[in-house]
Amino acid sequence: xxxxxxxxxxxxxSYVASPLAYVVALLLLxxxxxxxxxLILASPRAQTEHLGGVIGFMVSMMLLxxxxxxxxxxxQEKSSGTIELLMTRPVRDWEIVMGKYxxxxxxxxPIFIITLQFPLIIELGGDLDWGMVLANYIGLVLAxxxxxxVGLFASxxxxxxxxxxxxxxxFLVLFWFIGIASYxxxxxxxxxxxxxxxxxxxxxxxxGIIDTxxxxxxxxxxxxxxxxTVRSLENRRAT
Amino acid sequence: xxxxxxxxxYYGPHLAIVDVSxxxxxxxxxxxxxxxxxxxxxxxxxxxxxxxxxxxTAQVAGFDVAEQSLETRRSIGYMPEGPALYNDMRVRQYxxxxxxxNGMGRAELAERLEYVTDxxxxxxxxxxxxxxxxxxxxxxxxxxxxxxxxxxxLILDEPTIGxxxxxxxxxxxxxxxxxxxxxxxxSTHILPEAQMTCERVMIINNGQIVAVDRPEVxxxxxxxxxxxxxRVQNDNETIPRLLQDISxxxxxxxxxxxxxxxxxxxxxxxxxxxxxxxxxGHGWGLLALRPxxxxxxxxxxxxxTEEKGVG
Numbered sequence: 001x002x003x004x005x006x007x008x009x010x011x012x013x014s015y016v017a018s019p020l021a022y023v024v025a026l027l028l029l030x031x032x033x034x035x036x037x038x039l040i041l042a043s044p045r046a047q048t049e050h051l052g053g054v055i056g057f058m059v060s061m062m063l064l065x066x067x068x069x070x071x072x073x074x075x076q077e078k079s080s081g082t083i084e085l086l087m088t089r090p091v092r093d094w095e096i097v098m099g100k101y102x103x104x105x106x107x108x109x110p111i112f113i114i115t116l117q118f119p120l121i122i123e124l125g126g127d128l129d130w131g132m133v134l135a136n137y138i139g140l141v142l143a144x145x146x147x148x149x150v151g152l153f154a155s156x157x158x159x160x161x162x163x164x165x166x167x168x169x170x171f172l173v174l175f176w177f178i179g180i181a182s183y184x185x186x187x188x189x190x191x192x193x194x195x196x197x198x199x200x201x202x203x204x205x206x207x208g209i210i211d212t213x214x215x216x217x218x219x220x221x222x223x224x225x226x227x228x229t230v231r232s233l234e235n236r237r238a239t
Numbered sequence: 240x241x242x243x244x245x246x247x248x249y250y251g252p253h254l255a256i257v258d259v260s261x262x263x264x265x266x267x268x269x270x271x272x273x274x275x276x277x278x279x280x281x282x283x284x285x286x287x288x289x290x291x292x293x294x295x296t297a298q299v300a301g302f303d304v305a306e307q308s309l310e311t312r313r314s315i316g317y318m319p320e321g322p323a324l325y326n327d328m329r330v331r332q333y334x335x336x337x338x339x340x341n342g343m344g345r346a347e348l349a350e351r352l353e354y355v356t357d358x359x360x361x362x363x364x365x366x367x368x369x370x371x372x373x374x375x376x377x378x379x380x381x382x383x384x385x386x387x388x389x390x391x392x393l394i395l396d397e398p399t400i401g402x403x404x405x406x407x408x409x410x411x412x413x414x415x416x417x418x419x420x421x422x423x424x425x426s427t428h429i430l431p432e433a434q435m436t437c438e439r440v441m442i443i444n445n446g447q448i449v450a451v452d453r454p455e456v457x458x459x460x461x462x463x464x465x466x467x468x469x470r471v472q473n474d475n476e477t478i479p480r481l482l483q484d485i486s487x488x489x490x491x492x493x494x495x496x497x498x499x500x501x502x503x504x505x506x507x508x509x510x511x512x513x514x515x516x517x518x519x520g521h522g523w524g525l526l527a528l529r530p531x532x533x534x535x536x537x538x539x540x541x542x543x544t545e546e547k548g549v550g
Contacts, residue, residue, distance in 0.1 A: 006339040085323035088287040089340040090313040
C-alpha cells in the first residue's frame with residue numbers, strides 16, 4: 001500500500017502542475033455555480049430541490065470531464081516508455097493501479113468539497129434538509145468514483161491519450177444510457193438493463209434515498225473496473 | 240549472479256530470441272553486442288521481469304525471474320533503452336520517486352541521492368525539470384536511477400546512446416568503476432565500447448548468441464592470418480611478387496595508403512625481421528612495418544554476416 005500511496009502522490013503532484021486539472025476544476029465549479037445561481041434567482045425561496053438539480057448537473061458534467069482527467073494515467077506511461085521503469089520496480093501491478101486511482105480521486109474529491117458552499121448558501125437563505133444533501137453527495141461521490149475507475153481502465157487499453165479519452169467516454173455513456181433499452185425489451189430483461197444503468201442507480205440518491213442496492217452497484221462497478229485494469233496491465237506482461 | 244537457460248521469446252508468431260543461455264559471474268561486466276533488433280532488449284526485459292519468456296528460465300541474484308519477480312526486481316537496477324523519464328518532474332523529485340518505489344527509507348534515500356547525483360555528474364542539475372535537460376543529462380539521470388538503491392545487478396540497455404564523445408568516455412569510465420561491487424550486463428551495438436568497458440562480450444544476432452568470450456580471445460579465434468602493414472619509399476610493381484616468394488607469406492594486398500601493402504602470413508608466425516631485412520636488402524627504403532590487429536568490428540562482421548559460430 002505504501003507503493004500505491006507513493007504513486008498516488010506523484011500523480012496528484014503532476015495534476016497540480018498541469019493546466020488540465022485547473023481547466024476541469026474551473027469548468028465544473030464555474031458552470032455548476034452558474035446553474036445554481038440561476039436556480040436560486042428564479043425561485044422565491046432557496047430549497048433543497050435546487051441542490052439536487054445542481055448535483056445532477058455536476059454528475060453529467062463529470063461524465064464528460066473524468067475521461068479527460070484519466071486519459072493519460074496509464075496511456076502516457078506507455079507512450080513515453082516509463083511503464084517499463086514502473087513495471088520493473090518492486091511494485092505489484094495492483095499497487096500501480098490503486099496508486100493511479102487514488103491520485104485521480106485525490107484531485108477530484110477536494111473540488112467537491114468546494115461545492116459544499118451550495119448547501120451552505122441554501123441553509124443561510126432558506127430551509128435545507130441535510131439528509132437530502134447527504135444522499136445527493138453520496139450518489140455524486142460514488143458515481144464519480146465509478147467514472148474514474150472506468151476511465152482508468154480505458155487508459156490501460158491504449159498508448160494514445162485521445163483514444164483513451166474517447167474510449168472512457170464511450171464506456172461511461174454506455175453505462176449511463178443502458179437503462180433506456182428497458183423500454184424495448186421484455187420486462188424481465190428490461191430490469192437487468194435498468195440495474196446496470198448508472199443513471200437509474202443515481203435516481204434514488206437524488207430523491208434522498210440511500211439504497212443498499214445502488215451502493216452495491218457502484219462498489220461492484222468500481223471494483224470490476226479496477227480489477228480489469230490490473231488484468232490489462234498483467235496482460236501486457238503476458239504478450 | 241545472472242543465469243539464463245534456454246530463453247526463448249515469441250511475439251505472436253515472430254521469434255525474438257531462441258534458446259539464449261549464458262551466465263554472468265558476480266562483479267563481472269559483460270556486454271551484449273549485436274545489431275539492432277538482434278534480441279538484446281528482449282533478453283534484458285525478460286531478466287528484469289518486464290516480459291515473461293515463452294520458454295526457458297533465468298535467475299538473477301539467486302531469484303527466479305518468473306517465480307520471484309519482486310525479489311528479482313529489487314536486486315536489479317535497470318536503465319531501459321531511451322531513458323524512461325517523467326518529463327514534468329525535477330531530477331531530484333524523479334530520483335526520490337524511484338527511491339521510494341524501490342522501498343528505500345528517508346535517510347538512506349537522502350544519502351544515496353547525494354552519492355548517485357555526484358557519481359553521475361548531476362550536481363548542478365538536481366533542480367532542473369527533466370524536459371529541459373539535454374539528452375546526455377537525461378541519460379545520466381536514467382543511470383543514476385539504476386544505481387540509486389545500490390542493487391547487486393545492473394542491467395543497462397544502450398547506456399551511451401545519444402551522448403557526445405566526451406560524455407561517452409565519462410559514462411564508460413563510470414561503468415568500468417562499477418565492476419567488482421556490481422554485476423553489470425550492458426547492451427550496445429558500438430563495438431569499441433564493448434571492447435573497452437567489458438571483460439566479456441556476448442555477440443547476439445538474429446535472436447541467438449553466436450559467440451561468448453573475452454574480446455581478445457574472440458579476435459584471436461576468428462583470425463585467419465597474421466597481418467603486417469609495410470610502407471616503402473621507392474615503390475615498384477615487382478614488390479608484391481617478390482614478397483610473395485618468401486615462405487610463410489600467404490598473400491600481399493595493396494594497403495590503404497600510397498606505397499603500402501598488407502602482408503598476410505601464416506597464423507602464429509612472426510616475419511617482421513625477415514621482411515624488414517628483405518626490403519632493406521632490395522633498397523626499397525622501409526618506412527613503416529607494424530602488425531595489424533583484427534578489431535572486434537571485424538569479428539563482429541564476420542560472425543553476424545556469415546553466421547559463423549566460434550568456439
